[in-house]
Amino acid sequence: MLHLSLALRNLRRNLRRSLLTAAAVAVGLSLMLFTVTFQHGSYDMMIRSAISAMAGHVVVQAPGWQQERDEALLVRDADAIQRDLQRALPDAIVIERVFLEGLLTSTQGSVGVSLEGVDPEGEGAVQDLPEQLIAGEWLDEDPRGLLIGAEMAETLQVEVGDKVVYMGQHLGHEVSSQMFRVRGVFKTGAAELDAFIAMAPLSATQELLGVPGAAHQISVHLDDARLSIHTADQVRGLLAGRDLEVLYWREALPELYAFIQLDRSGGDLMLAVIGLIITLGVVNTMLMSVLERTRELGVLLSIGMRRERVGWMIVQEGFALALIGTAGGVLGGLVLSWPVVTWGLDLGGAVGGESMEMGGAVMSSVLKGSWDPTRSAIYVLASVLITTAASFYPAIRAALLHPIDALRHS
Amino acid sequence: MSILSVRALSRTYHQGTQTIRALDGVDFNVDAGEFTALMGPSGSGKTTLLNLIGGLDRPTSGVVEVEGRPLRGLSPGALSDLRLHRIGFVFQSYNLIPVLSAYENTEFVLALQGVPAAERRERAMRTLAAVGLAGMEGRRPSELSGGQQQRVAVARAIAGDPALVLADEPTANLDSHTGAELIELMARLNADQGVTFVFSTHDPKVQEAARRVVRLVDGRIDGDEQRAP
Ligand SMILES: Nc1ncnc2c1ncn2[C@@H]1O[C@H](COP(=O)(O)OP(=O)(O)OP(=O)(O)O)[C@@H](O)[C@H]1O
Ligand SMILES: [Mg+2]
Numbered sequence A: 001m002l003h004l005s006l007a008l009r010n011l012r013r014n015l016r017r018s019l020l021t022a023a024a025v026a027v028g029l030s031l032m033l034f035t036v037t038f039q040h041g042s043y044d045m046m047i048r049s050a051i052s053a054m055a056g057h058v059v060v061q062a063p064g065w066q067q068e069r070d071e072a073l074l075v076r077d078a079d080a081i082q083r084d085l086q087r088a089l090p091d092a093i094v095i096e097r098v099f100l101e102g103l104l105t106s107t108q109g110s111v112g113v114s115l116e117g118v119d120p121e122g123e124g125a126v127q128d129l130p131e132q133l134i135a136g137e138w139l140d141e142d143p144r145g146l147l148i149g150a151e152m153a154e155t156l157q158v159e160v161g162d163k164v165v166y167m168g169q170h171l172g173h174e175v176s177s178q179m180f181r182v183r184g185v186f187k188t189g190a191a192e193l194d195a196f197i198a199m200a201p202l203s204a205t206q207e208l209l210g211v212p213g214a215a216h217q218i219s220v221h222l223d224d225a226r227l228s229i230h231t232a233d234q235v236r237g238l239l240a241g242r243d244l245e246v247l248y249w250r251e252a253l254p255e256l257y258a259f260i261q262l263d264r265s266g267g268d269l270m271l272a273v274i275g276l277i278i279t280l281g282v283v284n285t286m287l288m289s290v291l292e293r294t295r296e297l298g299v300l301l302s303i304g305m306r307r308e309r310v311g312w313m314i315v316q317e318g319f320a321l322a323l324i325g326t327a328g329g330v331l332g333g334l335v336l337s338w339p340v341v342t343w344g345l346d347l348g349g350a351v352g353g354e355s356m357e358m359g360g361a362v363m364s365s366v367l368k369g370s371w372d373p374t375r376s377a378i379y380v381l382a383s384v385l386i387t388t389a390a391s392f393y394p395a396i397r398a399a400l401l402h403p404i405d406a407l408r409h410s
Numbered sequence B: 001m002s003i004l005s006v007r008a009l010s011r012t013y014h015q016g017t018q019t020i021r022a023l024d025g026v027d028f029n030v031d032a033g034e035f036t037a038l039m040g041p042s043g044s045g046k047t048t049l050l051n052l053i054g055g056l057d058r059p060t061s062g063v064v065e066v067e068g069r070p071l072r073g074l075s076p077g078a079l080s081d082l083r084l085h086r087i088g089f090v091f092q093s094y095n096l097i098p099v100l101s102a103y104e105n106t107e108f109v110l111a112l113q114g115v116p117a118a119e120r121r122e123r124a125m126r127t128l129a130a131v132g133l134a135g136m137e138g139r140r141p142s143e144l145s146g147g148q149q150q151r152v153a154v155a156r157a158i159a160g161d162p163a164l165v166l167a168d169e170p171t172a173n174l175d176s177h178t179g180a181e182l183i184e185l186m187a188r189l190n191a192d193q194g195v196t197f198v199f200s201t202h203d204p205k206v207q208e209a210a211r212r213v214v215r216l217v218d219g220r221i222d223g224d225e226q227r228a229p
Helices: A004-013 A014-054 A079-086 A121-125 A150-156 A189-198 A204-208 A225-238 A254-294 A296-302 A306-340 A374-389 A392-399 A403-408 B046-053 B076-084 B102-113 B115-131 B146-159 B175-192
Strands: A060-061 A093-105 A109-120 A133-136 A145-149 A162-167 A175-186 A198-203 A217-219 A245-248 A357-358 A361-364 B004-014 B018-031 B033-037 B061-066 B087-090 B164-167 B199-203 B212-217 B220-226
Touching: A004 A014, A004 A306, A014 A225, A014 A254, A014 A306, A014 A374, A060 A225, A079 A093, A079 A198, A079 A225, A093 A121, A093 A150, A093 A204, A109 A121, A109 A150, A109 A189, A109 A204, A109 A392, A145 A150, A145 A189, A145 B199, A150 A175, A150 A189, A175 A204, A189 A198, A198 A204, A204 A403, A204 B102, A225 A245, A254 A296, A254 A306, A254 A374, A254 A392, A296 A306, A296 A403, A306 A374, A306 A392, A306 B076, A374 B087, A403 B199, B004 B046, B018 B046, B033 B046, B033 B175, B046 B061, B046 B199, B076 B087, B076 B102, B087 B146, B102 B115, B102 B146, B146 B164, B146 B175
Parallel strands: A109 A198, A145 A175, B033 B199, B033 B212, B087 B164, B164 B199
Antiparallel strands: A060 A217, A060 A245, A093 A109, A093 A162, A093 A217, A133 A175, A145 A198, A162 A175, A357 A361, B004 B018, B004 B061, B212 B220
8 A cells, every 4th residue: 555656756855865874774784794694604614624623524422522532432343333334324424533642752852642543535535634734645554654733843853754653551551652654744724733633544543542443433524514413313323222422513513513603693793783773874864754744744644644554654665765775785795795705705814824713623714605595584684674663763753743733843 | 414513612722821712612513515714813713723623633622523423532543534534624835745746646635545546547637627737737746836736735635525625724825816716716616516615814805705704703703604606
């Protein structure tokens, strides 16, 4: 009823003011959509790198290991489970990991180390680390090959080909030691990785533990993170009756998930504040427009237009403004986000390196945006609703005008 | 039966300690087809009376009945509907919605009344022709002279087929010649179509067209004379 065309004509009366208001909505929404896309992209990257480096989309561990990280909490028949899972999940990559704490010594010094035993081929496929080697090569079947971080290499003053000795006391046995040869040096940009992590083939670490075929973690890596929960259920089914814990990434990386939630809420809060400021601007515009038309609204009330219809007319103007502003915002959001989704944004200058750390995840400094249809749609919808709602107060003011007073208004 | 019946109508305003008796016991009936001028000096209560008749204001005491229905018991919404369907209004000036054309201003009331589009078009065009604005339907108020704008206002007031049209000094902002033309138009609509008008004016020349002149002084009726047309 009382078509939108009347609303549009009323908006055209003060075209400049209406356009400025719509532009404020459009610019605000553009920035919001850009932020949403940018954040979503960074979360994707964080999740991806964290999943590949720290866990997996689904992990199988001994009960309690997730909290305590006690090396005695082993999955004893990890080799067999890995084979079974890989057979059952041919599209996934299933790998085992051993985590040991010990001391690494060179002729020049020694340093505490977290030694990870990994499946050279599988780990190489899921990690970014092979691309982050600054010297040497990735692991192969050579059980004496060792990868260390750049800072550790500096501390130990070793280069590719140099010998180092690992010493550790495991599972209450006597101190065991093992000679390795540095096969490669990586630089992730994250200090705690580059200074304290070393990687060796799984078999070597199983030997150090003295438990053949065992590992601390069997992790499953998927192409599509959205299948994580489903796959976790599948794995639970396959391992039914075994005393093992099966977690999907959110459960295995609670800090990361919490960080993302917090960051997203922080983003929402910031954007809500921007939205509030814009909304106040819209309220102001609509109030001025109502005030300027007091006499005319008085005429409408006098000739028998019901109050609620007068109010509704103003709301329709707010709605038209909302549609125009939101359409502009969607367009602006696409234009702003497109390059970041396609090419990414290099934060190298800002973070001082080729990689950076966020929420405990290390990733490349080239941040790529990615579309977040759900959250974007919520923002677009909110833009229409809130901009329209901004006309409620002016509409109520218009509806409650006293016709005689309004007619006398000059 | 009277279209309008006003009995013992009073309206007082309080301003500080002062009490202003804008209307003080007015009795007054209007029958269908009348063409009545409300005369009286400034401050005599003409606007107050018209506002009470139109249900824009509530009386301090007394009764207003339109077509036998007392306004007192009506809810604001019902009063709105009564104005929409049964009463037409013409004000002094700046009556029209500036963003709507003459045609759209006239059609607006019909749209509010819920008249179907085809009938709306036919009636709005016919009414504009009846007030002498054929060919100017597409013009916005800003593209019309003051006299033409008042004609559109008259067209809007009568398009909805009301029982009664109230006009508060419709000629006040027009020069005397144009004012006289507007009153002539109203008189013709009254004679040809039987539209009942009650209008207020200061202008003695304007009153000459009236067939009945009701005089107000200090909120009281001070004369009510019928005249030959
Ligand atoms: N809202 C109001 N508050 C106080 N007094 C009012 C109010 N409206 C009208 N009055 C007073 O009521 C009296 C009648 O006013 P009204 O406007 O009805 O006169 P009028 O005959 O229409 O005058 P005019 O020819 O100047 O339009 C005047 O004394 C006026 O000052
Ligand atoms: Mg008056």
